[in-house]
Amino acid sequence: MPADTPTSASDRLLHVRGLDVTFGRSANPVFAVKGASFDLGRERLGIVGESGSGKSTLGRAIMRLHPKSARVTADAMRFMGTDLMSLGEAAMSRLRGSEISLILQDPRYSLNPVQPVGMQIAEVAEVHLGLKGKASRAAAADMLAAVRIRDVERTMGLYPHEISGGMGQRVMIAMMLLNKPKLVIADEPTSALDVSVRSDVLTLLDNLVRENASGLILISHDIRMVARFCDRIIVMYAGRMVEEITSLASARHPYTLGLIAAMPSLDGPRPDRLPVLDRQLLAQMKESA
C-alpha cells in the first residue's frame, strides 16, 4: 500500500540505526542484538526469528524496558524526532503507554489479578486521558465494545482469572490502544491463544491500528501469520537482521527459507520428513559475515 509507506520525515515514526544490545562484561560482550537498523512509518512491520534471535530484546530496547544487565547502544534511535537514547527515565515513562504501547504474550501475567478488568482499563483513561470517575468508566466500556466484547457491563466486573485467554488479550489490547498510541509493539500477542481466536484478535489489532493510523511492530516466531498481517518482515537470526522481505515468496536467505520450509503444511503431498534448518551452514555464514 503506497499510502502506508514512509514518504516524508513527518510520516516516519521510528528511526533506528546501529542498535546493539549486549550482555556481560564489556571486555567480552554477548550480542543479543547487533547492528539493527530500520525505519518504521505508519505501517505494519513484522519481526520474525527463533527464540534467542533477539527479536523480543529489540522490542524491549526500543521501549527502554531492557533488563539492567543489558547495555544498549545505538548510532541513532529516534521516535517522531525525539532521541530515545538521551531521554530521561521520567520522560520515557510518559511516552510509554501514551505514545508507545507494548502488548505481551500472556494476558494472565500482564493484568492485575486482584482488580476487576474494567477498573484496570478505567485507570488507563484516568492516567493518560485525565478522565475521572464515571467518564473514565465510560471510556473503558467504549473501548471494550471496540474490541468486540459482547457483554461489556458484566465483563467490566470480572477478575482476570474469570475470563478466557482470548478475552484477556482483548482486554489488554483495549488497555493499550485506549490512548491511541502512535506506535504499538506486539510481542507474540497470540501465541498463548487458541487458533480459533488467534485470527480474530489479530484482525482486531490490525483494524484498530489502521483506524488510529499508528505504526505496528508485530514480533512473532510464526512467519506465515506475520506475512498475512504485515507489509514488511524483518528476519532475525542470532541477533542480526539477516533479511527484509515483503512476502514469503520473496525470501532468499537460507535461514528464512529454512523457517518457512520447516512449518508443516497441508498443501501438496505429505513429505516423509519435514525439512530442517541446516545449522552448520548458518553458523558458517555467520562467521564469514
Added chain:
Amino acid sequence: MIKVRNIDVHFQAHHHDKHAVKSVSFSVARGECLGIVGESGCGKSTVLRSLAGLETHWTGTIGMAGRQVGQKRRRDDLPLVQMVFQDPYGSLHPRHRIGRALKEPLISMGRTADDDIVGVALEGVGLPRHFAGRFPHQLSGGQRQRVAIARALLLKPPIVLLDEPTSALDVSVQAEVLNLLSALRREMELTYVFVSHDLGVIGQMCDRLIVMRDGELIEEMTADELRGRRVKTEYARELLEKSFI
C-alpha cells in the same frame, strides 16, 4: 490396539457439574497415529488423560492391547502406555540429572536400570550419551523434549500418548522433534494418539483424526481428507480456515 467405547467424564466443583467428555468412542489400530483436535476446553486432553490412567473419573470401557483397563491401573497395565507432555520443563525434575530421570521408570517397574540402558535410550532420540550427567536447565527446549520422549519409550510401551508435544518449541526445532517421532513410530511399530491444536502438525503426523467440540466427538476423518480440505461439518471447516490465516 486401543478401543474406547462411550466414555464420559464429569467434573464436579461446588454445585456445578461439567460434562467434559460426552460419550466418546473411537479405535486406533496397531501402528496407527490418531490425531485429536479442538479448542481448549473441548475435552481432548481429558480423553488423553483417561487413556493414560491419570484421569480416574471416567465411565465406559477402554481396551488396550486386547484387554480392558480399569479406572485405576494394575501394575502390569502401566507399561502399556506412556505419555509425553507439552512442557518439558514441567515434566523433568529440575534437581535430578537426566540419567536419573531416565532410570526412574525402570526402577519403579523393578527392571534393571544401568548407565548403558540410559546411554542407548539417549542415542535413540539423537542425543549424546554424556547428556546423562546434565541437569534439565542445561538443555534447550528441544533437547528436553527429546529426553521426555526417551523416558516415555524406556519401558517399550506399544502405545504413546502425545499432548501438544511440540507447541512450546520453535518451528525449526518442532520439525526435528516431529521427524524423530515419525521415525520412532516406524522403527518400533508404536501406536500414537496425538493431541494438538495445530492442524498442520496433525496433517503431517497422523493417519486419521477426530474433531472434538464441547466434549463431543463431532467428526472423524482421514489425514488425506484433511489435507484435501474435504471436511463434513461446518465447525471443522471453520477450524481449518482459522488455522491457516
